Amino acid sequence: MQLQTDWPIGVFDSGVGGLTVLNALREKLPNENLLYLGDTARVPYGTKSSLSVTRYAEQAAACLIRQQIKMLVVACNTASAVAIEPLRAIYPHLPIVGVVEPGAEASCEATRNGHIGVIATESTVNNAAYQTAILKQNPDASVVAQPCSLFVALAEEGWHDGPLVDQIVARCLEPFSMExxxxxxxxxGCTHFPALRQSIARVMGDAVSLVDSAQTTAVYVSDLLQKTNLMNQSGCGAEVNFMVTDGPERFVRVASHFFSEKIDPARVQVVDIQHIHIPETES
Incomplete structure (x- = not known):
């Protein structure tokens, strides 16, 4: 299949956290059409088994590919950690980008002493995706990972700042603040966490650089579009459209905490992906 430059970039996440990646893509690539899918019926992915997350990711990808996309961005850290290679095996013709590899690369560029911390969901930490990706980039690095799943609830409820949030963040980040x-x-290492960036920065202090996987992924996607000659040159106004698997009203409400543009509920399509056909792995 010949990919067309004016086709949208497909972005999927387990729910709303991936909107931070969509937002970064929108800012970095304002001429690109974007199609977002949030699997809100089965959120969160961070507590699910790798087998389940891989199946969910394959179904989400198949749904987006049916809409004719020129690139797939897996905006969920958990899905990126376990499903990137299975997806690339099924769709070798399609550029597929996860958030783990760009985040790992950026952390290796940012560190001065080789000591890197990672905060993510329990599943992402247990899978050791960031640890593996960072050590692949820099075998001499020292990596410590800490699950901070509570941050997801804070972000979705709009609790992004203030003394109480700082206390919770400080408690969760204690392993990194020890002497x-x-x-x-x-x-x-979770797309929800940039919403708490100010609080995390206060707790960690100026000596610690924060790496936002959403921003680094947007840069990575931009570079890949140029390398593959897939930049949209049509000159037409770029569109952003949304699909969810459940609860469009809640999606629109919570999205206001993650996406810089107000989402019109009429632009949110509800889709059923649980029984969608998954192609066989291409040889």
Whole structure:
């Protein structure tokens, strides 16, 4: 299949957190059409098994590919951690980008002493995706990962700042704030976490650089579009459209905490992907 430059970039996430990636893509690539799918019926992915997350990711990808996309961005850290390679095996003709690899690369560039911290959901931490990706980039790095799943609830409820949020963040980040901790770089390894960036920065202090996987992914996508000659050159106004698997009203309400543009509920389509056909792996 010949990919067309005016086709949209497909972006999927388990729910609303991936809107931080969509937002970064919108800012970095204002001429690109974007199609977002949030699997809100089965959120969160962070507590599910790798087998289930891979199946969910394959179904979401198949749904987006039916809409004719020129690139797939897996905006969920958990899905990126376990499903990127299975997706690439099924769709070798399609550029597929996850958020783990760009975040790992950026952390290796940002660190001064090689000590890197990662905060993510329990599933992403247990899968060791960031640890593996960072050590692949820099085998001499020291990586410490900490699950901070509570941050997801804070972000979705709009609790992004203030003394109470700082207290919760400080408690969750205690392993990184101990006197023996030497990290100088902290990866925000969940797409919800940039919403708490100010609080995390206050707790960690100026000596620790924060790496936002949403921003680094947008840069990575931009570079890949140029390398593959897939930049949209049509000159037409770019569109952003949305699909969810459940609860469009809640999606629109919570989206206001993550996406810079107001979403018209009429632009949110409800789709059923649980029984969608998954193609066989291409040889």
């Amino acid at each position: 023996h901790s030497q990290i100088d770089t902290l990866v925000l």
